[in-house]
Amino acid sequence: MLSYKKKHFIIGSSIFLLFSLIIILILTKYEKEYRVVSLNSLREHDGIVLESELEYINQNVDRRLADLHYLKTSNLPLVLDEKWDAIAKNLVVFSRISQLYDQIRYIDVEGNEKVRINLVGNEPEIVAKKDLQNKAGRYYFENTIELAKNFVYISPIDLNIENGKIEIPYKPMIRLSIPVYEGDTLRGIFILNYKASIMLAMFSQFGSSAYGKMQLVTENGYWIASEDASKNWGFMFEDKQHTTFSEEYPNEWKRIVAGEQCLVTSKGAFSALEYNFAKEIDRRAISGYEKNIIKENNWYLISFIANEGENERFFDNSFFCIIEFIFVHYYWIFIIVVFIAFLLSSILTNYFENVKKVVAKSKYDNMTGAYNRSTGEEYIHKKIAQYSKEKEFSICFMDVNGLKVVNDTLGHIVGDDLIKTSAHLILRQLRSSDILARFGGDEFVIVADGTADDLENLWKRIKKSIEKTNKEDSKAFVISVSHGIIEYTKGMSLERFIILADEKMYAEKIEIKKSENYTITGLKVK
Structure with a gap:
């Protein structure tokens, strides 16, 4: 039988x-769905x-090509008339207003600079004729001079180099150039050295609102804008x-180049858009002219x-990872659950104990601890229903002798003690x-498996126990019980x-009454 504390603990x-x-x-x-939704939300954002960012770059390129x-068109008549001073004045005005171009040049077909405007601080300066240079061997001149009418050239982005050295602080440059034709005769080219630092600064500013690290990467996998400037x-x-995105994230880079825009790997979540200068200009039909963009100029x-x-947290949806997270971050819920569980356990344990007591009262006789009559009869009914030769059973009907004498002489309290x-x-x-x-008051019934002889042997043990108690006990009464055994x-x-057993018990009681000792059966003689 479990104790109250054990029941309380188990429940x-x-x-x-x-x-x-x-x-x-x-x-x-919840956590699994939250992780998926959260990661998707971050990626969507x-x-x-x-x-x-892509739209800003598009608009920026649009404006630069429009400037070019x-x-x-505005300086073509002056070019044809070789009015270099007038062209220089126009370019100064343009440079002062735009503040976007480190250099603006006109170069003839031989590669000679005819006009060059340098933006020094916020003020454009006309470079003296003696300081003008020949650029025939430079890649941007060679790429542009080969273009047909109305084609443009946009160079790869790089850092400006002066006198063979990278200029400090860095000056990211994109060179935009267009050939100038008189009819079908090439006269020269206009070149804009666009200060891309302005565009890259805006890229970083836009990127500050992103959850991830925003990066601008060339088609060869080199960073031109990232959080780590080094x-x-x-x-x-x-x-x-070898400091490239493609080497740091080789598998991811292959998938991005192959056209995947969203991918999740063990390293994280990547979202990517390709900016293809040629395709974007063609798609947007910029200024009505054609284009010629070298392959290396595409960005990601x-x-x-x-x-x-x-x-x-958002990248591992495995069961054990989520369980660990739950116990670390939601432990307080389980503390509350412990309190609630044992509060309910206390309520339920008390309830079950009370129910048990009620059930016991309905089944047992409070005074003796034996079953009451209704429970006894119900049990006998069950045994009758299950009866077979292999399931024999018998009953012993008993009556406590002398109860009335004890009650009348010693009182009902002592009579109850006798029972x-x-x-x-x-x-x-x-x-x-x-x-x-x-x-009944002094009537009891034993229901036992086996034959009448088996139950008679049990009765002999009971009688022996009664006789021993009468000898050794100091109570004021002598215990005497009549019995009648019947096998079903x-x-x-x-x-x-029951009647047959009662009749057999009553017959024994008559015999006891006839005995000369009956006068002292109910009471001890002092």
């Missing part, structure tokens, strides 16, 4: 485990930022030729949400399969069964 633990399992299942489902087209411009330095705009820190003592002596001798039921036979009703 409390069971409730805690049940509630915890339900909470874990709910939190696991950064995708919008990338689209904004304007310079050509990685930028690797292609410009001999010792940084990349957002990278690293699988680390706070974001690490309780008699019942306890009988109960001690019963086997686990036997039961004792109180059928097929077809016998409950009522008939």
Whole structure:
């Protein structure tokens, strides 16, 4: 029989485990969905930022090409008349207003600079004729001079070099050039040295609103804009030729170049958009002219949400990872559950104990601890229903002798003690399969498996125990019990069964009354 504390602990633990399992299942489902939704939300947000960045670059290129087209058309008459001073004045005005071009030049077909305007600080300066140079061997001149009418050239982005050295502080440059024709005769080219630092600064500013690390990468995998400035411009330095996005993220780079715009790997989540100068200009039909863009000039705009820190949570949806997260971050829920579980356990344990007591009262006789009459009859009915030759059973109907004498002489309290003592002596001798039921004030019935002889042997043990108690006990009464044993036979009703046992008991009681000792059966003689 479990103690109250053990029942309380078992019920409390069971409730805690049940509630915890339900909470874990709910939190696991919630956490898994939250991680997927959150990561998708981060990627969607950064995708919008990338689209904004791409649109800004598009608009920027549009304006630069519009500027280039304007310079050509507005200065064409002066070029044809070789009025270099007038062209220089026009370019100064244009440079002062735009503040975007480090240099604006007109170069003839031989590669000779005829006009060059340098932007020094915020003020444009006309370079003296003696300082003008020949650029026939420079890549931008060679690429442009080969173009047909109305074609343009946009150079790869790089850092400005003066006198063979990279200019400090860095000046990212994009050179835009267009040939100038008189009819079908090439006269020269206009070149704009666009200060790309302005565009890159805006790229970084847009990127600050992203959750991931915004990066601008060339088609060869070199960074030109990233959070880590030391990685930028690797292609410009001999010792940084291997500092590339493509080497740091080789598998991801292959997939991005292959056209994947969204990918998640063990390193994190990548979102990418390709900016193809030629395709974008063609798609947007810039200024009505054609184009010629070298392959290396394509860029990739990349957002990278690293699988680390706070974001690490979103990349591992495995069951054990989520369970660990739940116990670390939601431990307080389980503390509350422990409290609730054992509070409920206390309530339920008390309730079950009370129910048990109520059930016991309905089944047992309060005074003796034996079953009451209704429970006894119900048990006999059950035994009758199950009866077979292999399941024989018998009953012993008993009556405590002398109860009235004890009640009248010593009082009902002592009479009750006689009943309780008699019942306890009988109960001690019963086997686990036997039961004792109180059928009336001083009447008891034993229901036992086996034959009448088996039950008679049990009665002998009971009688022996009673005799021993009478000798050794100091109570004021002598215990005497009459009995009648009947073995059940097929077809016998409950009522008939009990009546036969009662009759047999009554016959024994008459014999006891006839005995010369009966006058002292109920009371001890002092």
